[in-house]
Amino acid sequence: MSDVASREYDLTPTEPRAPGTPSxxxxxxxxxxxxxxxxxxxxxxxxxxxxxxxxxxxxxxxxxxxxxxxxxxxxxxxxxxxxxxxxxxxxxxxxxxxxxxxxxxxxxxxxxxxxxxxxxxxxxxxxxxxxxxxxxxxxxxxxxxxxxxxxxxxxxxxxxxxxxxxxxxxxxxxxxxxxxxGLESVLLFLIIFFWTPPHFWALALYKSGDYARAGVPMLPVVAGPSETRRQILLYTLLLVPLAMSPFFLGMAGLGYGLVSGISGALMLLLAVQVYRRREGAPAEVAARRLFGFSILYLFLLFAVLLIEAIAPAGFGL
Amino acid sequence: MNDDNKKPGEAPDGVVLTEEQKRSRRSRSIAIAVVLAALCVLFYVVTIVKLGPAVLVRPL
Known part of the structure; x- marks a missing residue:
């Protein structure tokens, strides 16, 4: 019997564990x-x-x-x-x-x-x-x-x-x-697809040091914060009308039209703030706000679609 | 050498788990058992749903 075979493994939880050792x-x-x-x-x-x-x-x-x-x-x-x-x-x-x-x-x-x-x-x-x-x-x-x-x-x-x-x-x-x-399912796909860049780039703006250290070519690391801010604004300009399209195409009711319009305007406002505030703490605050609100924005869009599908009569929609 | 043939107090062969590792292994085993049981229930219920209640009504 060897010492190695019988010893108790006591790895600290911050070290990678070698394959074959107890978990x-x-x-x-x-x-x-x-x-x-x-x-x-x-x-x-x-x-x-x-x-x-x-x-x-x-x-x-x-x-x-x-x-x-x-x-x-x-x-x-x-x-x-x-x-x-x-x-x-x-x-x-x-x-x-x-x-x-x-x-x-x-x-x-x-x-x-x-x-x-x-x-x-x-x-x-x-x-x-x-x-x-x-x-x-x-x-x-x-x-x-x-x-x-x-x-x-x-x-x-x-x-x-x-x-x-x-x-x-x-x-x-x-x-x-x-x-x-169906066409509506493709629209739902497109809404999330165009929501993803402003959402993640807002995060990447204030975490770019992390991504640079890890060697991940996120847009702020490769093209710089200015270009990232421009791209965030462009994608948000595409996203907001796209998110309202289920209402305009008659696939969603007035409630969705109102929520997507108001929350879309807020999303656009926050994207403009990210575009304009480029230095110091206000720039980071703007990016954090956009990141946080983007989650709420997507949640609101899908929550209203869910409510309209489950209880259309009750909402008069 | 089998651990059953060892004298009292003699160190066992192979890897010896710590108490924490034993607890982790037990919790993982319980989780696997729960998942397997849940899958059995799921497959049973889906089978009934897909075949319909009439599957239980047949001439003997």
Whole structure:
């Protein structure tokens, strides 16, 4: 019997754990690999896709679809953390994640991610329908491979193109409920797609040091803050009318028209503030405000769509 | 050598888990069991929903 074989492993939680050594990982660490906050947004937008889709869907089937979409999103998160563990370790925002903190090995995260990805797609295909399963598989592939492994470290357009991955869930939900792809589901996709750049670039403006240290070519790192501010404003100018289009196209009611108009005007105002305030603390405050409000903005848009679909008569819409 | 053949007080072969590691392993095992049970319930309910209640009504 060797000393090495019988010793108790006592790694501190801030050191990477060598493969084959016993795990300290708790259930919470595995939940953290799923990126629960991202997952909650995915669940919410997918739910809107499900309830707004034409036709009837049994609540159990709808719940199953939502569960599979959520787990698929979680799998993408785990695969992202597996691949990006080196980046996560040097960024203040992510250095406490399970892999850089040494509580989960990269191999465990990879196995966890692949298992959940395959499982969620298979269950969605078997219990709901093939189209939604195919879309979910493509979403996971797009996020884990196209965005994480390729775009993120290669181009400042990473989150523009990669934003498609976050925009697919309402389409997957729509396909799960209706078996098809409608114009409204494409609009929901486009709203999230054009929302992503101003949202992430606002964050990147005041976290650009983190991204530079990690070698991630975010727009503020590569093109500078001025160009980023200009791009944020341009994308917001595209986003606001796009977000109002379901009302103008007759797909959403007056309530949505009012909420998307008012919140869109606020979003635009904050983007203009980010564009104009370029120095010191006011510049950071403006970027933080835009980042925070952008989350509320997307939530409001989808919440009103959800309410209108569930209780149209009660709201006179 | 099997640990069962060891004398009292003799150190066991292989990796010895700390109490914290044992607790973590137990919580992970319970979580896996809960997930498997939930999947069984889900598959059962979805089967009933897809086949309909008439699946239970058949000539004996």
């Amino acid at each position: 300290y990982a708790s259930v919470a660490d595995y939940v953290a690999l799923l990126k629960p906050r991202v997952m909650s947004l995915v669940i919410f937008t997918a739910l809107v896709g499900i309830v707004r889709a034409p036709g009837e869907v049994h609540p159990v089937i709808a719940f199953t679809a939502l569960l599979c979409i959520a787990i698929g999103a979680g799998a993408s998160g785990a695969l992202n953390m597996w691949w990006d563990a080196d980046i996560d370790a040097v960024m203040t925002r992510t250095r406490r994640r399970p892999i850089p903190a040494g509580r989960v090995t990269p191999g465990e995260a990879l196995a966890f991610g692949i298992t959940l990805a395959v499982g969620s797609v298979l269950v969605l295909g078997l219990l709901v329908n093939a189209l939604s399963a195919a879309l979910l598989a493509f979403t996971i592939f797009f996020y884990a491979v196209i965005y994480t492994m390729w775009l993120k470290r290669w181009t400042p357009q990473n989150i523009v193109i990669g934003g498609a991955a976050g925009a697919f869930p309402p389409m997957v939900g729509w396909a799960a409920a209706s078996g098809g792809i």
